[in-house]
Amino acid sequence: MAISLEDVFRASKFPPSNEGRRFVTNAYELASEAHRGQKRKSGEDYIEHSLGVAKILAEIGMESRTIAAGLLHDVPEDTAVSLDDIRKKFGNEVATLVDGVTKLGKIRLRGSREEYYLENLRKMFLAMAEDIRVVIVKLADRLHNMRTLDSLPPDKQLRIARETMEIFAPIANRLGIGEVKGELEDLAFKYLDPEAHEKTKDIVKEYMRESDSYLDRAVTAIRDNLAKEGVRILHIEGRAKRLYRLYQKLKRHDMDIKRVYDLVAIRIIVPNVADCYEAFGATHKRYRPMVGRIKDYISLPKPNNYQSLHTTVFGPEGRIIEIQIRTRKMHDEAELGIAAHWAYAERERSAGWRKLFFRQKETTPPKELAWVKQLQEWQREVGHDNREFLEGIKIDFFKNHIFAFTPKGDIIELPEEATPVDFAYAIHSEIGNTIVGAKADAKIVPLDYHIKNGEVIEIRTDKDRKLPNRDWLRFVKTSIAKSHIQKQLRREGWL
Ligand code: MN
Numbered sequence: 001m002a003i004s005l006e007d008v009f010r011a012s013k014f015p016p017s018n019e020g021r022r023f024v025t026n027a028y029e030l031a032s033e034a035h036r037g038q039k040r041k042s043g044e045d046y047i048e049h050s051l052g053v054a055k056i057l058a059e060i061g062m063e064s065r066t067i068a069a070g071l072l073h074d075v076p077e078d079t080a081v082s083l084d085d086i087r088k089k090f091g092n093e094v095a096t097l098v099d100g101v102t103k104l105g106k107i108r109l110r111g112s113r114e115e116y117y118l119e120n121l122r123k124m125f126l127a128m129a130e131d132i133r134v135v136i137v138k139l140a141d142r143l144h145n146m147r148t149l150d151s152l153p154p155d156k157q158l159r160i161a162r163e164t165m166e167i168f169a170p171i172a173n174r175l176g177i178g179e180v181k182g183e184l185e186d187l188a189f190k191y192l193d194p195e196a197h198e199k200t201k202d203i204v205k206e207y208m209r210e211s212d213s214y215l216d217r218a219v220t221a222i223r224d225n226l227a228k229e230g231v232r233i234l235h236i237e238g239r240a241k242r243l244y245r246l247y248q249k250l251k252r253h254d255m256d257i258k259r260v261y262d263l264v265a266i267r268i269i270v271p272n273v274a275d276c277y278e279a280f281g282a283t284h285k286r287y288r289p290m291v292g293r294i295k296d297y298i299s300l301p302k303p304n305n306y307q308s309l310h311t312t313v314f315g316p317e318g319r320i321i322e323i324q325i326r327t328r329k330m331h332d333e334a335e336l337g338i339a340a341h342w343a344y345a346e347r348e349r350s351a352g353w354r355k356l357f358f359r360q361k362e363t364t365p366p367k368e369l370a371w372v373k374q375l376q377e378w379q380r381e382v383g384h385d386n387r388e389f390l391e392g393i394k395i396d397f398f399k400n401h402i403f404a405f406t407p408k409g410d411i412i413e414l415p416e417e418a419t420p421v422d423f424a425y426a427i428h429s430e431i432g433n434t435i436v437g438a439k440a441d442a443k444i445v446p447l448d449y450h451i452k453n454g455e456v457i458e459i460r461t462d463k464d465r466k467l468p469n470r471d472w473l474r475f476v477k478t479s480i481a482k483s484h485i486q487k488q489l490r491r492e493g494w495l
Contacts, residue, residue: 176337
């Protein structure tokens with residue numbers, strides 16, 4: 001179904017000013033003129049994509065210049081209208097955003113798989129450190145492409161879905177844009193593992209059939225209890241966990257949904273921080289909390305700045321349920337992440353509040369998200385050198401991947417808990433087959449050692465070694481190592 005410009009305005013998290021409306025309307029007119037006659041693979045007019053991206057940006061609270069950049073993001077690349085034309089009409093800021101998005105889009109598969117990822121990562125980071133809104137527009141672009149992925153051939157679907165899961169979702173997560181991250185993951189999940197996706201959906205459907213009415217009763221009971229205790233609340237609702245995240249949990253619990261305590265959670269929005277703790281106390285007074293599941297992310301925010309109080313209680317009717325308590329601002333920041341900064345900034349500005357940081361360029365967010373600043377520092381210090389850059393990032397960004405180095409400085413990407421044997425096979429099967437020893441950061445380590453991120457791994461080989469050891473199969477983590485070992489053993493008649 002077609003999206004109109006009016007839909008974009010209606011979807012805006014915060015209603016645009018008249019001036020903002022005019023600005024965005026002008027961008028729309030230029031974009032639809034420039035893309036006139038162009039179609040997407042799905043058969044839709046190209047401008048549908050531009051509008052789709054703009055709508056996502058409006059929903060997550062971005063201001064008019066970023067929404068305009070969303071509308072124009074494919075114009076210089078795909079039409080006769082140039083970046084200079086955009087600069088003349090919409091100013092330097094919008095032109096810089098569009099240019100950044102175009103550059104990010106130029107990254108293409110070249111060389112080995114890890115080179116490709118590193119290049120992607122690096123460009124993402126560089127763009128991010130310059131102006132994070134470039135990355136936000138790129139995320140919106142990817143999200144809209146994922147929503148319309150059905151019209152592409154299967155091999156492309158897979159490649160794009162994998163890239164989404166491994167690069168774009170973690171970046172959305174790091175920027176704290178939970179809404180976008182969750183949807184990206186769920187969409188990628190559907191293409192990467194259609195069977196598991198279906199199965200998880202079925203499990204949820206079955207479970208929700210009996211849980212829906214419970215959730216209603218629980219919300220009422222908890223609300224009544226808070227009212228009785230005199231705690232002010234703005235909003236209370238039940239919510240279901242995202243599919244992909246749920247699947248991750250189910251896998252850890254033998255696919256037994258009864259053991260997932262936060263499949264549904266009750267979310268309580270209160271006016272201010274003091275009210276959070278009051279609601280917390282009042283809830284625990286009535287419902288006994290589970291040991292080890294009380295989390296105060298207000299005093300100790302998560303690395304991506306997420307703030308909330310979490311607790312799991314023996315709730316109404318004795319059933320276990322998770323409760324999350326936060327202020328409106330914390331809530332918006334949890335859903336919109338870094339985007340919320342511009343949203344709040346724009347509102348305060350239009351209300352006549354000028355804050356100090358507005359005198360500076362508005363491209364970096366204020367005090368929060370210290371890691372962005374850290375990133376900029378690193379970048380200044382190390383320039384464009386991949387190796388040092390990645391060492392600097394540390395791995396909290398890429399939770400399930402580690403990067404190790406050869407003595408020459410080549411980067412080998414591995415899954416967590418990968419061993420020197422995995423490392424050896426990642427370089428070359430012959431090195432894997434003949435490995436006899438390994439050093440990590442110059443210290444001798446066993447072959448089943450778990451490599452840590454950033455370590456330099458030296459492999460000792462012995463040409464006389466004819467066969468890989470079948471015991472290695474018990475600890476290797478990569479499928480490439482596994483298949484080489486099996487192939488080699490089979491060839492020699494050992495398997
Ligand atoms: Mn696009």
